[in-house]
Amino acid sequence: MSDLYPVKPEFGARARINKDAYQRLYRESIENPEAFWAKAAERLDWFRKPTVIKDVSYKLEDFRIRWFADGELNASVNCLDRHLATRGDKTAILFEPDDPSAPARKVTYRQLHERVCKLGNALRNLGVGKGDRVTIYLPMIPDAVVAMLACARIGAIHSVVFGGFAPNSIADRVADCGSKLIITADEGLRGGRRIPLKANVDAALKLPGTQSVETVLVVRHTGGAVDMQAPRDRWFHDVVDGQPAECEPERMNAEDPLFILYTSGSTGKPKGVLHTTGGYLLYASYTHEAIFDLREDDIYWCTADVGWVTGHSYIVYGPLANGATALVFEGVPNYPTVSRFWEVVDRHKVTIFYTAPTAIRALMREGEAPVKKTSRASLRLLGTVGEPINPEAWRWYYEVVGDGRCPIVDTWWQTETGGILISPLPGATDLKPGSATLPFFGVRPALVDANGQLLEGAAEGNLVLLDSWPGQMRTVYGDHQRFIDTYFRTYPGVYFTGDGCRRDEDGYYWITGRVDDVINVSGHRIGTAEVESALVAHPKVAEAAVVGFPHDIKGQGIYAYVTLKAGEQPSEELQKELVAWVRKEIGPIATPDHLQWAPALPKTRSGKIMRRILRKIAENQPDQLGDTSTLADPSVVETLVNERKVR
Numbered sequence: 001m002s003d004l005y006p007v008k009p010e011f012g013a014r015a016r017i018n019k020d021a022y023q024r025l026y027r028e029s030i031e032n033p034e035a036f037w038a039k040a041a042e043r044l045d046w047f048r049k050p051t052v053i054k055d056v057s058y059k060l061e062d063f064r065i066r067w068f069a070d071g072e073l074n075a076s077v078n079c080l081d082r083h084l085a086t087r088g089d090k091t092a093i094l095f096e097p098d099d100p101s102a103p104a105r106k107v108t109y110r111q112l113h114e115r116v117c118k119l120g121n122a123l124r125n126l127g128v129g130k131g132d133r134v135t136i137y138l139p140m141i142p143d144a145v146v147a148m149l150a151c152a153r154i155g156a157i158h159s160v161v162f163g164g165f166a167p168n169s170i171a172d173r174v175a176d177c178g179s180k181l182i183i184t185a186d187e188g189l190r191g192g193r194r195i196p197l198k199a200n201v202d203a204a205l206k207l208p209g210t211q212s213v214e215t216v217l218v219v220r221h222t223g224g225a226v227d228m229q230a231p232r233d234r235w236f237h238d239v240v241d242g243q244p245a246e247c248e249p250e251r252m253n254a255e256d257p258l259f260i261l262y263t264s265g266s267t268g269k270p271k272g273v274l275h276t277t278g279g280y281l282l283y284a285s286y287t288h289e290a291i292f293d294l295r296e297d298d299i300y301w302c303t304a305d306v307g308w309v310t311g312h313s314y315i316v317y318g319p320l321a322n323g324a325t326a327l328v329f330e331g332v333p334n335y336p337t338v339s340r341f342w343e344v345v346d347r348h349k350v351t352i353f354y355t356a357p358t359a360i361r362a363l364m365r366e367g368e369a370p371v372k373k374t375s376r377a378s379l380r381l382l383g384t385v386g387e388p389i390n391p392e393a394w395r396w397y398y399e400v401v402g403d404g405r406c407p408i409v410d411t412w413w414q415t416e417t418g419g420i421l422i423s424p425l426p427g428a429t430d431l432k433p434g435s436a437t438l439p440f441f442g443v444r445p446a447l448v449d450a451n452g453q454l455l456e457g458a459a460e461g462n463l464v465l466l467d468s469w470p471g472q473m474r475t476v477y478g479d480h481q482r483f484i485d486t487y488f489r490t491y492p493g494v495y496f497t498g499d500g501c502r503r504d505e506d507g508y509y510w511i512t513g514r515v516d517d518v519i520n521v522s523g524h525r526i527g528t529a530e531v532e533s534a535l536v537a538h539p540k541v542a543e544a545a546v547v548g549f550p551h552d553i554k555g556q557g558i559y560a561y562v563t564l565k566a567g568e569q570p571s572e573e574l575q576k577e578l579v580a581w582v583r584k585e586i587g588p589i590a591t592p593d594h595l596q597w598a599p600a601l602p603k604t605r606s607g608k609i610m611r612r613i614l615r616k617i618a619e620n621q622p623d624q625l626g627d628t629s630t631l632a633d634p635s636v637v638e639t640l641v642n643e644r645k646v647r
C-alpha cells in the first residue's frame with residue numbers, strides 16, 4: 001500500500017518534460033538509442049562532432065563500452081567558455097561559507113573562466129599534461145571547482161579525495177593512480193572545526209607508494225599554520241595569480257578519461273572508477289536539466305561534497321555545463337543551528353534543493369519549529385539521493401520543508417553510473433514516497449533472481465541494467481579485469497548494480513539496498529573488507545568481521561566483530577582504542593558504531609565467515625539465523641547471540 005502524489009497541474013504545465021513527452025522520448029530512446037543520443041549530443045559544444053554514437057557490447061568475449069568515439073571536445077569549454085557570450089556576468093558559483101557571519105561570495109562565469117585558465121596554465125608550467133593524474137583534497141570552496149575544471153582544461157585526470165579521509169586513505173588513492181600533483185588547502189572548516197588538510201597530506205606523503213607526487217599546491221583558506229616543505233610545497237596563489245587569463249583547452253577525444261573517483265566495493269581496496277569526457281558530460285548535463293526541470297533563473301543547491309560523485313555530476317559538471325547558478329556550501333546542516341539549511345535557502349533564494357535522506361532524518365528529529373521559522377518560499381523542487389528514503393522522512397520533507405508545494409525527485413544512481421538512472425521527472429511522474437519511480441531516457445532496468453533469470457511484472461530481485469547509457473563508467477583505473485569481474489560476471493550479458501529492488505504493479509522501482517558486502521552509511525559507501533583490514537592491522541587483533549545494521553539516522557551503521565590475539569584481554573579501553581584506530585586509518589565516516597568481542601567467528605567447515613549470520617545477530621534477530629547446518633562450530637553463534645550488546 002502506498003499513496004500517490006500526482007503531478008501537480010501547475011508544475012506539469014510549465015515543465016520541460018510532461019507525461020506525454022516522457023513516454024514518447026523514453027520509447028524513442030529505447031527503440032533507437034543511436035538517433036536519440038546523436039540528437040542529445042547536440043547539447044554539447046564539440047571541436048569535432050561525433051559520427052559514431054554507441055559502440056557497446058556487454059558480451060565477455062567481445063567487451064567494449066564506447067560512446068561518441070570519434071567526437072572531440074573539452075569539458076571545461078562546455079562548462080565555461082561557451083557561456084561567456086550570453087552568461088558571462090551570471091553567477092556560476094554562489095559560495096556560502098561555514099561561518100554564517102562571514103560574507104557569501106559570488107563567482108561569475110567570466111571570473112570562473114579566468115581562474116580556471118590561470119590554474120590550467122600554472123599546472124602546465126609545473127609539468128602536468130594530458131593524461132597525468134592530479135589529486136584534489138580540498139574543502140567545499142570555489143577553488144575545488146576551479147581545480148577540477150583546470151584539470152579538465154589541460155586534459156589531466158582529476159582524482160578528488162573527500163576531505164574527511166585520513167592520511168592512509170589519501171596515500172592509497174595517490175599510490176593507486178600515481179598522481180604527480182596534489183591540490184589541497186591549509187585547513188578546512190566544518191561546523192566551526194578546523195580540518196588539518198595540509199597536515200594530512202604531509203602525513204600521507206610519508207607513506208610508501210606516494211613518491212610519484214612532485215608538487216603540492218596549497219590554497220590559503222583559513223590562514224592556519226602549515227609546514228611548507230621546499231621545493232615540493234607551493235602556495236597556490238604564488239603560482240597561479242600571475243598566470244595569463246587565457247589557456248588553450250586540450251582537444252580531448254570523447255573517450256579520453258575525465259576523472260577517477262574511488263569508491264568502496266565488496267572486496268579489497270577502493271576501486272578507481274574511471275569516467276570519460278563525452279558520454280559522462282552529456283549524461284550529467286542532460287539528467288541535471290531534465291530531472292531538476294532546470295530554468296535559467298534557478299538557484300540550484302546540492303548539499304553534497306565534491307569528494308563524492310554527486311558533487312562531481314550535480315554541483316560541478318551538470319550544472320555548469322547547463323549554465324546554471326550552483327550554490328557551494330562549506331558547512332554542515334546543524335551549525336550553528338539546525339535551521340542552517342533553510343536559512344541558506346532564504347538568504348540565497350534557492351529554488352532547487354538536493355540533499356540526502358540521512359540529513360532529512362537528522363533534521364526531522366529536531367521537529368518542525370527550526371524549519372517553520374524560515375520562509376522557504378523560493379523553493380520549487382526538492383531532491384534526494386544516496387540511499388532509500390523511508391516514506392515518513394519523504395512525507396516530512398514534502399509537507400514540512402516543501403510546504404506541500406514542491407515535487408520530490410528521489411534519484412537512484414551510483415558512482416559507477418555517472419548520473420541519475422532512475423528518478424521521477426517532476427512534470428511527468430506521479431510520486432510514491434520511497435520509490436525512485438521510473439527509468440531515465442535510455443536506461444533499461446531489469447530484475448533477476450539469484451540464478452540470473454529475468455523476472456517479469458511485479459517482482460523483487462537483483463537490479464541489473466540491460467544496456468549501456470553514456471554516463472557509464474568505462475573501467476576500474478589500472479584494473480580492467482576487476483571492472484569486468486565486478487559488474488559483468490555475476491549475471492553475464494548485463495550490468496549488475498549490487499542493489500536489491502522491487503518493482504510494483506505500476507512498473508515503479510523501489511530500491512531495497514545493497515545485496516553485497518557494501519554498507520551504506522549516511523549515503524556513503526563503506527566496504528566491509530576495508531574496515532576489517534583496518535581492524536586486523538591493529539597489533540592486538542587476530543580477526544575481524546564487519547556487517548551493516550539498520551540505523552535510525554544513518555540508514556545503516558557499522559557493526560564490527562573482533563577476535564583478539566591469544567593472550568590479549570578485551571576491555572572497554574581497548575574497544576575505544578580500536579574504534580579510534582579505524583577512524584585514524586580510514587577516516588571518521590568509517591567509525592564503527594558497535595564493536596563486539598568475538599571469541600571466535602562463525603565459519604563454514606571450509607573456513608568462510610558466515611556473514612549472513614553475523615548480520616542477523618547485529619540486526620538483533622537471533623531467531624532468524626536461517627540455515628546453520630554448515631557451521632563448523634555452532635556454539636560460536638550461541639556465544640555471540642548471548643553476548644550481543646544490548647541497545
Ligand code: WT7
Pocket residue numbers: 263309310384385386387388389410411412413414415416436497498499511513514520523524525
Ligand atoms: C549506492 C551508490 C549516487 C550518488 C550517491 C551514492 C544507494 C543511491 C539511492 C536512492 C536508494 C540509493 C544504492 C547505490 N543509493 N541513491 N535514491 N534510493 N538507494 O553513490 O556511493 O556510489 O552509492 O547508493 O545502494 O548502489 P555511491
